[in-house]
């Protein structure tokens with residue numbers, strides 16, 4: 001279970017999804033999908049899905065950015 005300490009902010013991912021950035025009690029920062037972009041084809045990006053900043057973008061995401 002993820003324990004959120006506080007909200008840090010929010011930002012858009014390169015795929016177009018909008019995420020909230022949160023600090024957890026263990027000191028890590030996580031991002032949670034707030035709003036899925038209809039153009040995003042990363043099927044893991046469901047609303048409420050937790051991602052972590054600093055993840056290397058996949059090849060498919062890089063192609064998407066250039067499109």
Ligand SMILES: [Zn+2]
Nearest residue numbers: 015017040045
């Ligand atoms: Zn996405």
